[in-house]
Amino acid sequence: MTIRSLxxxxxxxxxALAGSNAAAxxxxxxxxxxxxxxxxxELDQENAPISVAxxxxxxxxxxxxxxxxxxxIKGFMIQGxxxxxxxxxxxxxxxxxxxxxxxxxxxxxxxxxxxxxxxNSATSQFFINTGPDNGFLNNRGTSPAEYGYAVFGRVTxxxxxxxxxENVSTGRRGAYSDVPAVPVVIVSISMQ
Numbered sequence: 001m002t003i004r005s006l007x008x009x010x011x012x013x014x015x016a017l018a019g020s021n022a023a024a025x026x027x028x029x030x031x032x033x034x035x036x037x038x039x040x041x042e043l044d045q046e047n048a049p050i051s052v053a054x055x056x057x058x059x060x061x062x063x064x065x066x067x068x069x070x071x072x073i074k075g076f077m078i079q080g081x082x083x084x085x086x087x088x089x090x091x092x093x094x095x096x097x098x099x100x101x102x103x104x105x106x107x108x109x110x111x112x113x114x115x116x117x118x119x120n121s122a123t124s125q126f127f128i129n130t131g132p133d134n135g136f137l138n139n140r141g142t143s144p145a146e147y148g149y150a151v152f153g154r155v156t157x158x159x160x161x162x163x164x165x166e167n168v169s170t171g172r173r174g175a176y177s178d179v180p181a182v183p184v185v186i187v188s189i190s191m192q
Contacts, residue, residue: 100148
C-alpha cells in the first residue's frame with residue numbers, strides 16, 4: 001500500500017467519523033433533573049422519530065415536572081413519567097406507534113417507551129434499562145408478547161444517578177408494587 005493510499009484511507013476515515021459525529025450532534029439531548037441528581041439523555045431522532053417527537057412534546061408541555069419514578073426493579077429498569085408522588089396518574093395524549101422494530105436494543109442505560117400489553121399503547125411513560133441482559137424486551141416478532149419496547153435514547157451522563165435510583169428501597173403502595181419507599185421525583189425534564 002502506498003503512502004498516497006494510506007493518506008486517502010485516513011482522510012476517508014476521518015470524513016466518515018466526522019459524518020457520524022455530525023449525526024450524533026444533531027440528536028436532541030434532554031436533562032432529567034431528579035431529587036437524587038441529574039441524568040442527561042441523547043435522543044435517537046433518526047431511528048425513533050415518533051417516540052422522540054412524542055417525548056419532546058411532553059417535555060415542552062411541562063408534563064414531567066413533579067412526576068416520579070414510580071416503578072423501580074433492581075437489575076431490570078427504572079420507570080417514570082406518568083404518576084405524581086401521590087401515585088395519581090397524569091392525563092396523557094393519544095398512544096403512539098411502537099417503534100420497537102427500529103434496530104435499537106434495550107441495553108443498559110438506554111431509554112425506552114413503557115407500554116401496556118397492547119403493542120401501540122405508549123404515551124408519556126418511559127423507562128431506563130438497568131439490567132445487563134434486557135434483550136427479551138427487544139422486538140422478536142409480530143405478536144404482542146414478542147413485539148418489544150421501543151428504545152429511543154441513551155444516557156450520556158448521570159449513570160451514577162440511574163444506579164442510585166435503581167438501588168432505592170421499594171415496596172407496595174396501594175395497587176402498585178416496586179414503588180420507591182421515598183418518592184424519587186422528576187423535578188423537570190428540559191432540552192439541553
